[in-house]
Every structure is written in structure tokens, then in C-alpha cells.
Amino acid sequence: MIIHNLFTFHELSLFGFISLAIIGAIVIDLLIGDPRWIPHPVIQIGKLVSTLEKRWNKGAGRKIKGFLLTSTVLTIVFLITLGGVYLAYKTHFIIGIVVEIYIISTTIAIKGLSSAAMDVFSPLTQGNMKEARKKLSMIVGRDTDQLQESDIVRGTVETVAENTVDGITAPLLWAVIGGAPFAMVYRAINTMDSMVGYKNEKFEKFGYASAKLDDIVNWIPARLTACTMLLTSIFIKGSHKKQAIYVTMRDAKKHPSPNSGWPEAMVAGLIGIQLGGVNFYGGQKSERATMGDPKEVRTVSNIKQAILYMHGGWIGFVFLVLLFVFFIEK
Structure with a gap:
């Protein structure tokens, strides 16, 4: 919370300032998402990581590097x-809050995640398997060229569930704690993990620090998001x-990630389908523990259900976090 005090200049209460920044960022993301004509900070972070990785990920001492x-x-x-944010606030409070809101909006992807899932949903409902596989390949790392409808749905639902944390609730939590600087630092951690946090010969040592730090910063958001998905599910027919609670407590820990299993297991339980199982990466078979019980056969409608739980999850998350800020300020 200390960073917020550098920028408020007593114009707003802490609760008012944080609420304005968070809600404003969400509104911007929902309205415009990530327009391609505006340079995106994450792309620049990715370029920096790529440049340093090429120079340092070789020879001895890779873990230290x-x-x-x-x-x-x-x-x-x-x-x-x-x-950047400090200079904006020093210029004028309104300029500062606008800049901060915009920066936070670049760290979340509510519209982008929903649109990516619907890009798979649309051709799948039309029976265009080739296009559905192509769209899925843009949001997952697994091979998609041989997938049938059930596994295309599985991949899409898993992506929506997992990225509700990475792409929405976690950056919002860190924005609440430390404004745009913390939100952007979170996005940098997540970007590094996605680029070098692999358990293979090339990255196992070099990406160790990035992967572990990503686990740490997502620990609370993942569990809280699963809870808010459950709480807001009372509004989703x-x-x-009850099954979701049982499935989450049983299966979340089975996921290779200490965090991703929580939203995935919760969504699987709420819908009544099974996620996880066999995937192929570059033709190599990979078996992951299953999440949930196959009470229902996976169908294309599950994608829209997952999107509903995504929205419920982040809305409930924001409500609870802002409520917490309100009470600690009193």
C-alpha cells in the first residue's frame, strides 16, 4: 500500500484511489482490450527477456544467470x-490516474481471453474442425492438428480456467497492493515464466528462478479465484x-503447477466434466492427471460455461479485494 501513497497527494482516500484505478482498468480492457496499433508493454518485456536469454543461457552457471x-x-x-507513473502524477493528478489506469489495463486480458475462447467456439459450432484447431493452437502449446471436438473443448476450457488467474485476478491483486508498478512487475514475472520456465534441458536451470517466483506470486490469487468462482456460481444455472468443492480439494494438487490446478479443478467440478489427460507436444506424448469426474460429456457449450465462470471469478475477486481494502482503511 505504500506505493499508492506516493501518488495520491491526498486527493482521494486509499479505497477511492484503488477502486478508481482497478475499475477504470477493467472498463478500458473490456472496451478496447489490447488494440494492435498501441505498443504493448508485455511485448517489450518479451523482447528484453529474449535478448538476455540468448546472451546468458549458455555455458556454466546457468542457474545463477x-x-x-x-x-x-x-x-x-x-x-x-x-x-513514468510518478512523473505523470507530478504533472497533474488526473494525468497520473489516467496513466496508471491504462498501464494496469495492459496487464489484464478479460476481453482477450473471452474473445480467444469464442474464436474456438464459433467454428466448432459450425463443424469447422480445421479452423477450430487452428484457433486453439494460438492459445495452447499442445499439438492440435488431430484433436476432435471433445479435446478441443477440453483445451479451451483449461485455458480459460487457468488464465483467469494469470490474465486477470493475479495482476489485479498486485495492482491493489502496489499500483501499476507491481502489476507490471507481476506481468514481467509471468512473461519470463512463459518464456524460460520450462522443465527441459535448455531451461530447467536457467528458468528456475522465474518459474519459482511465478509460483509464489500466483499462490494466493489461484486459491482465492477458485473460491470466488464457487461463490458466484450460485448465479449460474x-x-x-458441492461436486466442485469435492473435486477441487481432491484434484487441484494433482496438477503439475501448484496453482493452475485450483481454477481448473473448480471449473471442471462446476461444469461436471473431466479435464486433463493425454496431450501431445511436438509429437511427444504427455500424460497429465485428470481434473474432475466425467458426469457430463464434453460439448462445445462447455466453452461458454467456462467463460461465465471466468467472469464470475474475477467479478467476485474484485468485490472481495476492494471490500477488504475498504475495511482496513476504516
Whole structure:
């Protein structure tokens, strides 16, 4: 909360300031998403990570070099964001809040995640399997060229559930804690994990620090998001609420990630389908533990259900977090 105090200049209460920044960022994301004509900060972070990875991910001491990568990228991202936001606020409070709102909006992807899922849903409902596989390949790392409808649905639902945390609730939580600088640092951590956080020969040592830090910053958001998905499911017809609790407590820990299993298991339980199982990456078979019980056969309608739980999850999350801020300020 200390960072917020650098920028408020006593114009708003802490609750008012945080609420304005968070809700404003959400509104911007819902209205315009990530327009391609505006340079996106995450792309620049990715270029920085790629440049440093090529220079440092070789020879001896790769684990230490990986820690150096993480600290270097986070320091640069934090200082640039902090400096930019601070100068904006020093110019004028309104300019500052507009800049902060915009920066936070670039760290979330409510519209983008929903649109990506619907891009798979639309051709799938028309029986255009080729196009549905192509659209799915743009949001997952697995091979999609041989997938049938059931597994296309599975991949889409898993992506929506997992990225509700990575792409929405986690950056919003860090924005509440430390404004745009913390939100952008979170996005940098997540970007590094997606680029170097693999358990293979090339990245296992070099990406260790990035992967572990990503696990840490997502730990609370993942569990809280699963809870808010459950709480808001009372407004979604046909939700298997009791089953979802049982499935989440049983299966969340089976996921390779200490965090991704929570929203995935919750969504699987709420819908009544089974996620996880066999995937292929570059032709190589990979078996992942299953999430949920196959009470229902997976169908294309499950994609829209997952999107509903995504929206319920982030709306409930924001409500609870802002309510917490309201009470601690009193």
C-alpha cells in the first residue's frame, strides 16, 4: 500500500484511489482490450527477456544467470513503470490516474481471453474442425492438428480456467497492493515464466528462478479465484457446487503447477466434466492427471460455461479485494 501513497497527494482516500484505478482498468480492457496499433508493454518485456536469454543461457552457471535474468528484468520494469507513473502524477493528478489506469489495463486480458475462447467456439459450432484447431493452437502449446471436438473443448476450457488467474485476478491483486508498478512487475514475472520456465534441458536451470517466483506470486490469487468462482456460481444455472468443492480439494494438487490446478479443478467440478489427460507436444506424448469426474460429456457449450465462470471469478475477486481494502482503511 505504500506505493499508492506516493501518488495520491491526498486527493482521494486509499479505497477511492484503488477502486478508481482497478475499475477504470477493467472498463478500458473490456472496451478496447489490447488494440494492435498501441505498443504493448508485455511485448517489450518479451523482447528484453529474449535478448538476455540468448546472451546468458549458455555455458556454466546457468542457474545463477537465471537469477540474474529475473532480477535484471524486474528491476528495469519496476523502475521504468514507477518513474513514468510518478512523473505523470507530478504533472497533474488526473494525468497520473489516467496513466496508471491504462498501464494496469495492459496487464489484464478479460476481453482477450473471452474473445480467444469464442474464436474456438464459433467454428466448432459450425463443424469447422480445421479452423477450430487452428484457433486453439494460438492459445495452447499442445499439438492440435488431430484433436476432435471433445479435446478441443477440453483445451479451451483449461485455458480459460487457468488464465483467469494469470490474465486477470493475479495482476489485479498486485495492482491493489502496489499500483501499476507491481502489476507490471507481476506481468514481467509471468512473461519470463512463459518464456524460460520450462522443465527441459535448455531451461530447467536457467528458468528456475522465474518459474519459482511465478509460483509464489500466483499462490494466493489461484486459491482465492477458485473460491470466488464457487461463490458466484450460485448465479449460474446448472452449477455442480458441492461436486466442485469435492473435486477441487481432491484434484487441484494433482496438477503439475501448484496453482493452475485450483481454477481448473473448480471449473471442471462446476461444469461436471473431466479435464486433463493425454496431450501431445511436438509429437511427444504427455500424460497429465485428470481434473474432475466425467458426469457430463464434453460439448462445445462447455466453452461458454467456462467463460461465465471466468467472469464470475474475477467479478467476485474484485468485490472481495476492494471490500477488504475498504475495511482496513476504516
